[in-house]
Amino acid sequence: MSEPWNLDRPGRKLATTGTHRAATLEETWRRLGPALAACGVTRVCDVTGLDLIGIPVATAYRPNARSLSVSQGKGVSREASRVSAAMEAVEHAHAEVIDRPLRLARPAELGAAALDPRRLPRTADGVLDEVTPLLWIDGVDVRTGEPRAVPYEAVSLDFTLPPALTGHGLSRDSNGLAGGNSALEALVHALCELIERDAAALWDLRDGLTQAEARIDPSTLTDPETARLLERYDRAGVEAALFDITSDLGVPAVLCHIVEAEPDPFRPLPAATGLGCHPHPAIAVQRALTEAAQSRLITVSGARDDITRERYAETTDLDGIGELRDALRESLPYARPFEAAGADHELLGDDLDWLLDRLAGAGLDQVIAVELTRASLGVPVVKVLVPGLEGAGALTGEPTLPGPRALALGPETADA
Numbered sequence: 404m405s406e407p408w409n410l411d412r413p414g415r416k417l418a419t420t421g422t423h424r425a426a427t428l429e430e431t432w433r434r435l436g437p438a439l440a441a442c443g444v445t446r447v448c449d450v451t452g453l454d455l456i457g458i459p460v461a462t463a464y465r466p467n468a469r470s471l472s473v474s475q476g477k478g479v480s481r482e483a484s485r486v487s488a489a490m491e492a493v494e495h496a497h498a499e500v501i502d503r504p505l506r507l508a509r510p511a512e513l514g515a516a517a518l519d520p521r522r523l524p525r526t527a528d529g530v531l532d533e534v535t536p537l538l539w540i541d542g543v544d545v546r547t548g549e550p551r552a553v554p555y556e557a558v559s560l561d562f563t564l565p566p567a568l569t570g571h572g573l574s575r576d577s578n579g580l581a582g583g584n585s586a587l588e589a590l591v592h593a594l595c596e597l598i599e600r601d602a603a604a605l606w607d608l609r610d611g612l613t614q615a616e617a618r619i620d621p622s623t624l625t626d627p628e629t630a631r632l633l634e635r636y637d638r639a640g641v642e643a644a645l646f647d648i649t650s651d652l653g654v655p656a657v658l659c660h661i662v663e664a665e666p667d668p669f670r671p672l673p674a675a676t677g678l679g680c681h682p683h684p685a686i687a688v689q690r691a692l693t694e695a696a697q698s699r700l701i702t703v704s705g706a707r708d709d710i711t712r713e714r715y716a717e718t719t720d721l722d723g724i725g726e727l728r729d730a731l732r733e734s735l736p737y738a739r740p741f742e743a744a745g746a747d748h749e750l751l752g753d754d755l756d757w758l759l760d761r762l763a764g765a766g767l768d769q770v771i772a773v774e775l776t777r778a779s780l781g782v783p784v785v786k787v788l789v790p791g792l793e794g795a796g797a798l799t800g801e802p803t804l805p806g807p808r809a810l811a812l813g814p815e816t817a818d819a
């Protein structure tokens with residue numbers, strides 16, 4: 404395979420707890436230092452103690468952001484959670500201010516030199532046709548190393564841009580955006596995120612029985628790190644319901660709903676959801692468990708720009724919490740061991756090849772990466788697009804159009 408840029412293969416993993424990484428947390432944190440200031444991060448703080456669960460969650464603040472000014476991070480240790488929050492802030496800053504050449508062209512003018520924007524996640528508004536020009540930025544086909552232009556609005560997170568530049572109805576979010584210790588590591592992380600959101604979007608369209616039958620029996624999750632996370636929920640009186648949402652791609656993907664067993668009527672704590680996806684099944688489970696704790700803290704801490712007043716009210720409504728808890732309990736009799744096979748590689752390069760193979764197996768043979776790394780900061784950041792995968796719209800509540808994979812699930816899903 405020819406490489407689009409120096410991917411630092413083979414990519415030996417130096418950290419494998421909770422996530423697989425090419426450097427230790429101490430080294431990553433040290434390297435992030437100068438980038439944090441340059442990206443406008445004023446504070447990274449530990450907010451774990453605002454909740455009762457104890458799974459580490461950190462928050463990074465970027466007051467002058469052009470998208471979210473607050474980033475959250477999670478992990479199996481405090482050090483992991485602060486790196487995750489800080490890296491998310493840095494990754495967003497890179498996607499907000501992109502100093503690469505852009506060009507204005509109609510899709511038809513670029514032909515095969517561009518990715519087909521109609522196969523990207525789309526919103527219900529905006530004009531996307533053969534004659535309306537849009538802005539393009541250069542990307543690289545990860546498999547072939549060939550250049551491929553991609554729509555700038557699917558990459559940029561600058562929400563201060565005038566609508567004329569971005570109003571073509573392509574989803575604008577951070578799905579597939581990742582930073583890391585190397586471009587290879589960031590690429591693997593970005594692909595896992597894209598595959599996770601696709602799996603979640605398809606899962607959303609499944610009927611109740613199919614969903615119940617995907618319930619994972621937690622007593623079969625014997626990995627010590629996973630057991631520790633489950634124990635945290637247990638001690639906090641929180642029920643954690645895990646579901647195997649692995650799609651036809653076969654990359655282990657897990658959804659975790661958490662809900663209080665006996666909510667305090669004077670201080671009901673919100674129900675929340677987390678997702679995880681990784682070649683290694685145990686890491687997928689752990690990521691879903693840590694992300695659910697992070698989601699609950701996002702609501703508890705009240706710091707995020709994109710959580711509305713209605714959403715706060717909804718997640719702490721006592722009746723709603725009770726109903727969700729009862730519904731989750733109903734799926735318990737279906738619980739079974741988590742059997743997604745996945746893969747356990749020593750090298751990030753093997754993770755990448757394996758993920759590319761899984762995608763190709765489902766006919767998703769275009770994987771386009773836009774490198775956003777700024778040489779002056781030296782933190783690898785990449786935005787990856789895989790035309791054909793479902794987007795994160797169902798998760799964000801944005802009105803989106805079903806893509807080809809959602810439509811293929813059956814006619815009843817067409818207007819879901």
Ligand SMILES: Nc1ncnc2c1ncn2[C@@H]1O[C@H](COP(=O)(O)OP(=O)(O)O)[C@@H](O)[C@H]1O
Binds near residue numbers: 428477583584589
């Ligand atoms: N240990 C780590 N070393 C380097 N980068 C990390 C590490 N942990 C997380 N990141 C990066 O931090 C960002 C947020 O990651 P993560 O917390 O896993 O959240 P997400 O669910 O958005 O993927 C991503 O860019 C990810 O690659």
Ligand SMILES: [Mg+2]
Binds near residue numbers: 577580581596
């Ligand atoms: Mg992310």
